Amino acid sequence: MSRDFEFTINSEYTPADVHEALTSTDQWLARFAKAEKVDGYALTAHGNGGLTVEMSEEVGTSELPGFVKKGVRGKLLITRTDYWGPLDGDRADGTLQGGATAVAARVQGTMTLRPGGSGTVLTVSGISTVKIPLIGGKIESLVNDMIKDMVDRETRETVEWARKQDGMTPNS
Secondary structure (H helix, E strand, O other): OEEEEEEEEEEOOOHHHHHHHHOOHHHHHHHHHHOOOEEEEEEEEOOOOOEEEEEEEEOOHHHOOHHHHOOOOOOOEEEEEEEEOOOEOOEEEEEEEEEEOOOOEEEEEEEEEEEEOOEEEEEEEEEEEEOOOOOHHHHHHHHHHHHHHHHHHHHHHHHHHHHHHHOOOOOO
16 A cells, blocks of 8 residues: 655745755754764765755664554664755755655655745655555555654754754745
């Protein structure tokens, strides 16, 4: 079973500013330094202005809803890879991939950064797949909600970090 997702996040900053923040190794290192649960990460800056971020995090089952715990077999390690390509004019494209041990789960998606109004729109779309009989669809809904919350929170934190570092000002 699989479930599609799509959502948008709006920012009052320019696509160039948002892209610069999302591809800043300093920003990612600062985020990892304050994170409580990131077990491992790797950053690869690309010469064209893109960035690949790979991360993994062990999740304790006590933090999961009861119906999810039933499908977990062993240590639950969440892995994720985000890739942002270079800024091309006022647009950038990226991908996200994720998975988990102990649960047959996979997430694949695309990210697009483009102008919107006087700022920027980040569109994230993809598919989540959880291959667990009877409860897979319920877990996919939960995963999709978690992806939206995570991307929204991380994008806002990233832009806020960049604003403080570089003195960015919103477009008006």
